[in-house]
Amino acid sequence: MKVLSVVLQKGGVGKTTLALHWAVEAHRQHSDPVAILDLDVQASAVRWYQRREAEHPLVRQADASRAKEAVAACRGEGMSWVFLDTMPRANSAMAIRLADLCVIPCGPSVLDIEALASTIALAATHSRPCVLVINQGRHSSGINQKVRKVLQQYGLPVCPVPVMRRAVLVDAFIEGAVAVELQPHSKAAREIAATWQWLLTQL
Secondary structure, X not given: OEEEEEOOOOOOOOHHHHHHHHHHHHHHHHOOOEEEEEOOOOOHHHHHHHHOXXXXXXXXXXXXXXXXXHHHHHHHOOOOEEEEEOOOOXXXXXXXXXXXXXXXXXXXXXXXXXXXXXXXXXXXXXXXXXXXXXXXXXOOOOHHHHHHHHHHOOOOOEOOOOEEOOHHHHHHHHXXXXXXXXXXXXXXXXHHHHHHHHHHHHO
16 A cells, blocks of 8 residues: 655645545556545545545545554555645644655745745655645746746656646536546646656656
């Protein structure tokens, strides 16, 4: 079983959206049992699951302080993949310690970039591997490339495919779905598939 923690000690960067999309992609591509542990008290992933018609991926609410037990339960149930959707707080240490890979999303914003250092340092403290993914990229803007250059300065792998701001990502969340289920041939669906394939190479 592989555990991926989608983590940044800041809100609004799209952690939940990415976790949901990658979890669905993992199940689509591999037909493996997949779980998402929603560690955020806002329970956005859980509410998405309640609107969802499909059975997979399984989404459960879990207290961040009991994440270890929740992950162990998923292992006992034979899950192949577990995604930890973390809250925007400094107490994400447990989610980082449990991860086979920490995936840190970063938007084209100064606030997102400024939040990177503390998250990366925390992962380094626990000797967990990290990768960076540009999320909420801007269309027809040089800002995406500028952000990439900044991220590369951390010496961590940076996903070559940015996930752009796209309406279907928001629409899908409302429907309890993901982009590929609403618009299978959309750019959003291709970006999610490409970023997931890249994450597999990092594992």
